[in-house]
Amino acid sequence: MKEAPSQTELRRLIRSSQVFDEVLKRSWLNALPLMAPDHRAELAAILEMERAESIPSPSGRGLG
Amino acid sequence: MSRPNNRRRSAVERRLDRGGAPRPAPAVRAEMLRRQRSLAERVASFVRDKHPAAGLTVGALLLVSATGALAYDVIGEETEQVDLAPVKPLDAEVRTGLPAAPGRYRVDPDSVTRDARGVYRFSWYEPQAGGPAHQAAASLLKMAPNDDQDELEVPAQGDPVLYLRQTTPIGIIAESAPYRGSTTYYGGTYVHLNDWYPYYGGSYSRTAVYRNPPAVGQSTSAPYQGSVESSAPRAASARTISVPSRADAVSGQASGTGGGTAVTRKSGLGSSRSSVSAPRSSSFSTGGRAGGSVGGSSGGSSAS
Numbered sequence: 001m002k003e004a005p006s007q008t009e010l011r012r013l014i015r016s017s018q019v020f021d022e023v024l025k026r027s028w029l030n031a032l033p034l035m036a037p038d039h040r041a042e043l044a045a046i047l048e049m050e051r052a053e054s055i056p057s058p059s060g061r062g063l064g
Numbered sequence: 065m066s067r068p069n070n071r072r073r074s075a076v077e078r079r080l081d082r083g084g085a086p087r088p089a090p091a092v093r094a095e096m097l098r099r100q101r102s103l104a105e106r107v108a109s110f111v112r113d114k115h116p117a118a119g120l121t122v123g124a125l126l127l128v129s130a131t132g133a134l135a136y137d138v139i140g141e142e143t144e145q146v147d148l149a150p151v152k153p154l155d156a157e158v159r160t161g162l163p164a165a166p167g168r169y170r171v172d173p174d175s176v177t178r179d180a181r182g183v184y185r186f187s188w189y190e191p192q193a194g195g196p197a198h199q200a201a202a203s204l205l206k207m208a209p210n211d212d213q214d215e216l217e218v219p220a221q222g223d224p225v226l227y228l229r230q231t232t233p234i235g236i237i238a239e240s241a242p243y244r245g246s247t248t249y250y251g252g253t254y255v256h257l258n259d260w261y262p263y264y265g266g267s268y269s270r271t272a273v274y275r276n277p278p279a280v281g282q283s284t285s286a287p288y289q290g291s292v293e294s295s296a297p298r299a300a301s302a303r304t305i306s307v308p309s310r311a312d313a314v315s316g317q318a319s320g321t322g323g324g325t326a327v328t329r330k331s332g333l334g335s336s337r338s339s340v341s342a343p344r345s346s347s348f349s350t351g352g353r354a355g356g357s358v359g360g361s362s363g364g365s366s367a368s
Contacts, residue, residue, distance in 0.1 A: 023132070049096050
């Protein structure tokens with residue numbers, strides 16, 4: 001998994017998401033300071049899926 | 065005021081339609097929501113164990129939101145159209161709820177909005193930790209960029225200054241019609257149209273000046289970027305923003321806001337849900353919110 005992004009970068013990703021609604025964004029933003037680095041990296045990977053044309057696997061390989 | 069529309073599309077689909085940006089494939093969207101739900105379970109467990117004081121609540125709310133978002137996307141819901149009130153310039157300046165004592169106060173970055181007439185609303189906190197948030201509204205407000213946090217400065221004299229980070233969005237909101245205003249914040253319904261990032265795109269000064277959203281970009285679904293600066297406040301008629309006459313809204317009541325659709329309590333000012341797009345004039349995203357002790361508005365024409 002990639003290195004955990006900074007909280008600032010992750011906040012930007014969360015706020016710019018079109019898939020997450022505002023309630024969900026707010027919940028993730030609230031949880032952000034308490035999350036482990038691995039969690040932050042995983043959340044960043046999920047949010048970056050919006051820009052991907054295929055569904056990346058958790059290990060980073062596309063599934064289709 | 066509204067006309068039911070029986071289309072049944074998921075909330076996320078509607079938001080993506082409005083977004084303007086390349087939309088992820090449905091399979092990607094569904095996978096994102098599924099994975100974030102799975103991650104939320106683990107995060108909730110982790111924060112509950114590692115941060116007993118705050119983690120229990122934060123984790124529980126996260127889990128509920130994550131599960132709800134997944135279900136919300138699957139179930140879909142009916143939409144209806146709402147009329148948006150024509151924008152009328154302010155009859156009188158608005159200044160309510162600001163701190164009484166001069167100083168600097170922390171601002172909730174998810175609470176900042178500007179309505180189509182130029183009234184800013186936001187939540188600010190008392191300097192001591194743990195204090196409740198207060199809602200304020202002001203039409204004469206200077207703005208300046210800040211590097212590390214979002215703050216409100218109340219000078220001994222003159223207009224307050226809102227310091228925002230570059231990444232903090234200002235929700236652009238419009239009122240639905242007919243205006244159901246009262247003298248409280250909870251009297252009217254606001255519809256979120258777009259987000260504004262005053263310190264993105266182009267150059268900007270770091271001094272506290274009056275800022276308006278740029279005219280360019282107001283008719284598109286893309287967030288507004290940059291600002292038009294002035295050392296003195298512009299006339300009320302020059303601060304208004306055009307809004308579409310109608311917009312799609314999610315039926316029902318819930319709290320709302322946001323740069324997207326499904327509604328939350330971004331401003332903390334109210335709770336009337338209406339997730340909105342603008343079928344007539346480009347596509348605007350939205351979330352509704354209640355608001356409005358500001359000078360009445362109905363009728364009139366829009367200006368930009």
